[in-house]
Amino acid sequence: MDATPSTRPAADATNDPTYEPPGSRAVDGTMFPPDSVLGEFVPSERFRPDGRPVGALRDQLYRIPNLANAAHVLGIWLQSVGVIALARWWGNPVGWVIAFLMCGRAMVRFAILMHEASHRLLFSNRRANDLVGKWLIAYPVFTPIEAYRRGHMAHHREEFGPREPDIAFYRGYPISPRSWWRKMRRDALGVSGWKNLKALIMATRSSTARPVVLRILATQVVMFALLWAVGGQWWVWPVFWLLPWMTVWRVLNRLRAVAEHGGLGASPDRRVTTHHVRQSQLAKFVFVPFNTGYHLAHHVDIGVPFSKLPALQAALESEGYIQPGLAWPNYRTLWRHAHSGSTQAGAPSSS
Secondary structure, X not given: OEOOOOOOOOOOOOOOOOOOOOOOOOOOOOOOOOHHHOOOOOOOOOEOOOOOEOHHHHHHHOOOOHHHHHHHHHHHXXXXXXXXXXXXXXXXXXXXXXXXXXXXXXXXXXXXXXHHHHOOOOOOOHHHHHHHHHHHHHHHHOOOHHHHHHHHHHHHHXXXXXXXXXXXXXXXXXXXXXXXXXXXXXXXXXXXXXXXXXXXXXXXXXXXXXXXHHHHHHHHHHHHHXXXXXXXXXXXXXXXHHHHHHOHHHHHHHHHHHHHHOOOOEOOOHXXXXXXXXXXXXXXXXXXXXXXXXXXXXXXXXXXXXXXXXXXXXHHHHHXXXXXXXXXXXXXXXXXXXXXXXXXXXXXXXX
């Protein structure tokens, strides 16, 4: 299922004076970039044919900033607990609403640092990387990082391949507006979250999964006590931790997943498997923190820590791997196109 020019709709940029690059829209009826903005990449002394850096550039980009990442881990905890403490101090219902939304945003930040730990790029010391990744990042947000790592590496070996763990998030776009808002409602109302929570609880029946699930549940007991102490009420954990994970986080996670790979297909060319979206400060603040929005650069070389992804992208642009017109101008444009399909568009999905 290789998405090559012979299997993708061809773009007719020369014969259509109204044609616009995928920054405005993709090839009609698809999410694929037109061939006109891909071009043949010529390797150099700094880059392999697949876009991966080599030599001195690779060595520079592969350095893991241990102290900065330790500060990021501390920062997400201070933000998460701090907004609840501030809401309690303020004593205004508006503060509790803000805290609820900010805790949903915090789940995104935990997830991205967990993703970094799964690549073993959080700390150069593997033991420190795995201990912090498990106990301070993944388990607090209900994630068995051991299983996540296995599935995520399958994702990187072949996007849209037979072992793709998140295919339900990516396939079938553009979908109809009706299908799009149905997915959003399921996420926002906790239906998708309950499905995931139930699967986690049911995993206690498996002798293989049980030890990890019990560690996650034990971490949640600690979270319950911590947030009760900070918020002053027993219901702080279910309302400001469990519920944002089941609702706000689900919406943000789906939006990000669509923006990363929605509607694309298998190919050795990462520009065909992964969207490239121009970054804004608002997007970085809400749902693509820690440079995760530089997702094409990440898929070009998964050994580059998130702090170096903007530098890798800039180098890829200067070398011509990322050409003008490949990028969507913002996330709104991409999402608008993602739900511009007909009523029949889109493959059935359980996610």
